[in-house]
Amino acid sequence: MVEGEVARVLLVDDQQMVREGLIIFLGTQAGITIVGEACDGKEALRLVEEQHPNVVLMDLLMPEMDGLAAIAAIKAKHPETQIVVITGCSHEEEALAAIQAGAIGYHLKELNPFDLVRTIRAAARGEAYQPAGGDDR
Numbered sequence: 396m397v398e399g400e401v402a403r404v405l406l407v408d409d410q411q412m413v414r415e416g417l418i419i420f421l422g423t424q425a426g427i428t429i430v431g432e433a434c435d436g437k438e439a440l441r442l443v444e445e446q447h448p449n450v451v452l453m454d455l456l457m458p459e460m461d462g463l464a465a466i467a468a469i470k471a472k473h474p475e476t477q478i479v480v481i482t483g484c485s486h487e488e489e490a491l492a493a494i495q496a497g498a499i500g501y502h503l504k505e506l507n508p509f510d511l512v513r514t515i516r517a518a519a520r521g522e523a524y525q526p527a528g529g530d531d532r
Contacts, residue, residue: 402519405448406432407439407465408481409457413504417452424512436460436468443469443476450518451478453498455489463496470497477518481511499523 404427406414414432421427430446433439435457443451451469455462466478479500480493490501499518502511510524517524 400426400519402427402450402515403430403446403448404428404515405430405439405442405446405451407434407436407451407457407462408432408454409434410454413454420508421512421515427512427515434458436462436465439465440468440472443473449475449477450515451476452481452515453478455480455482455484455493463492466493466496466498477521479514479518481506500525 404421406417406429408414411434414434418429418432421429430448431442433442437459439451439453440460453462453466460468462480462482466480469476469478478498479502480490480498481502481504482489483504485503493501499521500514500523502514514524
């Protein structure tokens with residue numbers, strides 16, 4: 396991102412503890428602003444309309460509307476919105492399905508938190524970021 400640019404992030408996860416942890420951590424990172432949080436895909440669609448995030452962090456397994464359906468719906472109405480899947484599922488088929496639905500990235504929840512920051516910043520620029528490992532900041 397260019398200095399001064401902001402990643403406007405919507406968090407979507409059915410686990411409140413995950414959302415709150417991400418809010419606390421990402422709130423300390425320069426250039427990242429949390430614009431909302433949703434507990435399912437239906438709420439995510441509503442908040443994308445209201446808050447206009449440029450990056451959505453999306454879990455896959457949620458009630459009401461799962462992540463894959465939400466990704467497809469968001470990309471259909473807001474193709475400029477970048478979606479990064481952050482999930483506990485490590486199945487290759489799910490990662491492929493998420494990318495085919497329109498996600499720009501797919502990361503496991505156990506990833507290095509600073510890789511998540513790099514991923515968010517890259518997504519805000521419309522770029523995919525693939526972590527190489529390490530925990531440099």
